[in-house]
Amino acid sequence: MSKIVTVRDKMQKKYQYTLTSAVGRGFDPDFRPQLTPKEMLHLGVFGGKYMTDCQKEFPASWFAGAKLNATKHDPSINYFKVSASQPLSVWRKNGWINEEHDPRGWFQWYCRYYMGRRLPAEDARQIKRWRMMRRHVMQIVNKCRPGDLDCNRRQRQALLHWAYDSRKI
Numbered sequence: 624m625s626k627i628v629t630v631r632d633k634m635q636k637k638y639q640y641t642l643t644s645a646v647g648r649g650f651d652p653d654f655r656p657q658l659t660p661k662e663m664l665h666l667g668v669f670g671g672k673y674m675t676d677c678q679k680e681f682p683a684s685w686f687a688g689a690k691l692n693a694t695k696h697d698p699s700i701n702y703f704k705v706s707a708s709q710p711l712s713v714w715r716k717n718g719w720i721n722e723e724h725d726p727r728g729w730f731q732w733y734c735r736y737y738m739g740r741r742l743p744a745e746d747a748r749q750i751k752r753w754r755m756m757r758r759h760v761m762q763i764v765n766k767c768r769p770g771d772l773d774c775n776r777r778q779r780q781a782l783l784h785w786a787y788d789s790r791k792i
Contacts, residue, residue, distance in 0.1 A: 628740075632677040634726045642739035649739070654750045656786030660734045664689035668784050669708055670696035673730060681734055702790075703772070707780035719752070721745055729753070733786060756785045763792045 630638040647659065658666070664685055671692035678686045690700045698706040714720045714728050724745055725731040732749045759778050767774030772790060779789035 628680065630677070630680055632680070640724070640735065640740045643741050644739040646738055651746060651750055654753060656733070656753070657788040658783070658786045660730070660737050661685040663730070663783060663786060664691070666690070666783060667700045667702040669730065670698050670706060671700035672696040674727065674734070681738065701780050702783055703776040703780040705777045705780050707777050707784060730784065753785055756782060756787060760787060760789075760792060763789065767792070
């Protein structure tokens with residue numbers, strides 16, 4: 624059942640990983656994302672700029688109809704029409720990036736995890752980071768009226784970047 628994927632894009636040349644789980648299955652029980660990578664791309668995340676050069680690595684259906692902008696980060700593409708991203712340089716400086724495996728960060732990790740790649744230590748680290756985003760969910764629950772999508776739009780957009788469906792809070 625294993626399949627080897629070879630990546631050739633702007634940030635990784637000849638990087639290889641093995642898919643050992645079925646697509647969208649075999650997730651750690653502590654990791655229950657509310658959105659798939661395809662849903663995230665179709666909603667509008669990361670100003671549309673994220674992963675525009677690595678579409679060959681993932682299913683074409685993820686990108687057909689996705690809100691993307693290959694030339695620049697454009698917050699108007701985001702679901703909540705606001706920027707909720709830090710530059711990659713900030714992620715690197717803070718040690719949030721695993722340069723060897725996922726130089727683009729959490730979402731790249733999630734896409735590969737969703738496809739079936741498993742890296743136990745890295746998976747545990749990223750799932751812990753994902754779980755820490757719950758504090759933002761609770762801040763919206765405590766501050767905003769249910770369904771008020773204009774309340775805390777930047778925070779809601781950030782949650783979409785982490786596969787939490789903040790439209791349902």
